[in-house]
Amino acid sequence: MGKPLEGIKVVEVAMWAFVPACGGMLADLGADVIKIEPPTGDPLRGLKIGNLQPTGRAIDYSWESYNRGKRSITLDLKQEAGREVLMKLLTDADVFLTNLLPRARRAMRIDAAAIRAQFPDIIYASGSGVGPGGPEMEKGGYDAITFWARGGISSSLTDAGASHPVGPPGPAFGDTLSGAMLAGGICAAIARRAMTGEAGEVDVSLLGTAMWSMQRYICQATAEGIDSFARPPADKPHNVLVGNYRTSDGRFVALCMLQADKYWAPFCAAAGRADLAADPRFATAEARRDNLGACYAEVTALFAAKTLAEWRAILSRQEGQWDVVQNVGEMKDDVQVQANGYLKQVDYGDGSAIPMVSVPMLFDGKPLSSTRSPELGADSDAILASLGYGEDAIIDLKVQGVVF
Template sequence: MGRPLEGIKVVEVAMWAFVPACGGMLADMGADVIKIEPPAGDPLRGLQIGNTDTGSGRRIDYSWESYNRGKRSITLDLKQATGREVLWKLLEDADVFLTNLLPRARRAMEIDADSIRSRFPSIIYASGSGVGPAGPEMEKGGYDAITFWARGGISSSLTDPDAPHPVGPPGPAFGDTLSGSMLAGGICAAIAKRALTGEASEVDVSLLGTAMWSMQRYICQATADGIDRFPKPPADKPNNVLVSNYRTSDGRFLALCMLQADKYWGPLMLAAGREDLASDPRFIDAKARRENLDACYAEVKAMFASRTLAEWKDILARQEGQWDVVQNVGEMKDDVQVQANGYLKQVDYGDGSTIPMVSVPMLFGKQALPSKRSPELGADSDAILAGLGYDEDAIIDLKVQGVVF
C-alpha cells in the first residue's frame, strides 16, 4: 500500500518539538522530509531529559526519535550566503517549506515567507508560531508549557481555586504534538488546494490557536456570558453519578460516561447485583438521584470499592453503558485495541535492536503507517548534496568553508 504523501518533498528548518513533530508526521505519511540543522544540531538533541539507557551504553531520547522520525538530515549554516545557495537548490523542486524559527531569524537568513515565496512562488510556506503571525506579539516565541497550556486557559480550567500552584501538563511536548498535528493537517489541505487550483498557500498554526481550539466550548460560552472562568466541578459532587471516576478495591480507577443515565442506571445496577439500588425510589430516575445526590453517590462509590478492577471489567461488559479503565502509560502496550490497530509498533533502530514508537493516529486502508527512526546529525548531508549535483570536490569545499558539517 502506497503512503498518501509519497512524491511530496518537504524542507524543514525547525527545532525543538512543535514543528519537528509535524515534519515527523508528514514523513510517516510518505513525504521526503529533509531536515536542515545548524552546525550544532537541533538543540533538542542535547536536551538530556528523559533519555533511556538501553543497557548497552547507548542512550535513546524518545523525544528526538518521536518528533524526527523518518527524516533525512543535512547540516547547513544558513547564516552564510553559500549555505543559503544550497537551500535554494533544495527548494527548487520542494513542495513545502516548514519552519518555526522566530520572524527576526527568518528575515536575517532570508527564509521569511516573502523571501521564499518570491523565489519559489509555487511552494507552500508552512510555519509554526507561538501566538500567531499577526499582532503586537507576533515576534515572540513560545513553548507548549507556557503558551499552549498556561496562556491557552487549559491549566486554570483544571486547577482548583485554592490550589497552591496551577496544574501542569501531563507530559512532555503535550501541546507541541497536538499543534504539530494541526499544522500537518493544514499542510495537507494546502497540498490539495494547490493540486486543485494551482495556488500555493501560506499556512500558520500557533500553540495559542490550537489551545483555543481545544478549549473552544468554554471560551465561547465565557465570552458570550461575560464571565472570567468556570468553576471546576467538584470531584465529589457529580451532577450525574454515572459520569464520574470510581476507585476499585485494588486501588484502580474506572471512568464512567453514561450520559443517558436513566437508560443505563437500572441495567448497570442489575449487572452489579444491586437490584435494591435499581428499585430504590430515591434513585429511580435522574431527578430523584439529583435530589438525593449525597446518598446516591455514597452508594455508588461503596459499590465500586467493593470489588477489584478485574471483577468490574467482567461486570461492566454485561451492560451497555459506556465505561473504560483509567490506564497507566505503561499498560498501553497491552491494550487489545492498541495491538489490533497497530497504534504502537517496534521500529528498527539500526543496530540490531528496535525501539517502540507510537503510530500517527490516521489509518489508511485500516493499516497503520510504517515509521523509520530519526537521523543522526548530518547523516545524509553528502547524499543530499550529491543529489543536488555537487561533486565530491564541491562537497569537500563546502565543508572546508564551514557551510556543511
C-alpha cells in the same frame, strides 16, 4: 498501495518539538522530509527532561518520536553558501516548513516573502507561538507556557485555592497536538494547490490550537461575560454515572454514561444491586440529583468492594460506556492498541528495535510504517551530491563550516 504523500518533498528548517513533530507526521504519511540543522544540531538532541532519562539504553525518545523518517543535512544558513544550498533544495520542493522566529527568518532571507518571491509554487508552512499577526507576532513560545498556561487549559484543570496550577501531563503535549494541526493544514494546502494551482502560506500556533481544544468553555465564557468555570467537586457529580471510581485494589474506572436514565437500571442490575434502581430516591436522574450524597456514597462503596478485574467483567455485561484509567506503561498491552497497530517496533539500525507510537490514522485499515530519526548530518553528502555538488565542492563546504 503507496503512502498518501509519496512524491511530496518537504524542506524543514525547524527545531525543538512542535514543527518537527509535524515534519515527522508528514514523513510517516510518505513525504520526503529533509531536515536542515545548524552544524551544532537541533537543540532537542540530547535534551535532559526532568526524570525522563532512560534507565537502560540511551535512546532519546523525544528526538526519535518527532524526527522519524527524515533525512538530515547540516547547513549554516547564516552563510551565503549555506543559503545557496537551501535554494537548490527548494527548487523542486512542495513545502517549506519552519518555526524560526520572524526576525531570524528575515535575517537569513528565508521569510515567506523572500521564499515565495523565488518559488511561487511552494507552500510556506510555519508554526508560531501566538500567531503571525498582532503586537506579539515576533514572540516565541513553548507548549508549557503558550499552549498549556496561556491557552486556558491549566486554569480550567486547577481547583480553586490550589497552591500551584496544574501542569501539562507530559513533555511536548501541546507541541504534538499543534504539530498534527499544522500537518493537516499543509495537507489542505497541498490539496488546494492540486485543484486550483494556488500555493500559499499556512500557519498554526500553539495558542490557536489550545483555543481550538478549549472552544466549548471559551465560547460560552465570551458570550456570558464570565472569566472561568468552577470545577465541580469530584464527590458531587451532576450524574453519578459520569466520573472516576476507585476499586478495592487501588485502580480507577472511568464512567461516561451521559444518558443517565437509560443506563442506570442496567448498570445496577449488572453490579448485583438492582435494589438501587428500585429505590425511589435513585429511580430517576432528578431523584438521584436530589439525593446526590446518598447515591454517590452507594456507588462509591459499590466500586470499592471489588477489584478492577471484577469490575471489568461486571461492566462488560451492560451497555453503558466506561474505561479503565490506564498507566502509560500499560498501553502496550491494550488489546485495541495491539489490534490497530497504534504502538509499533521500529528498526533502530543496530539489529534492535525501539517502540514508537503510530500516526493515529489508518489507511485502508492499516497503520503507516515508520523509520527511525536521522543522526546529525547523516544524509549531508548524499543530498549535496543529488544537487550536483561534486566531491571537491562538498569538501570545500565542510572546510568553510557550511556543512558539518
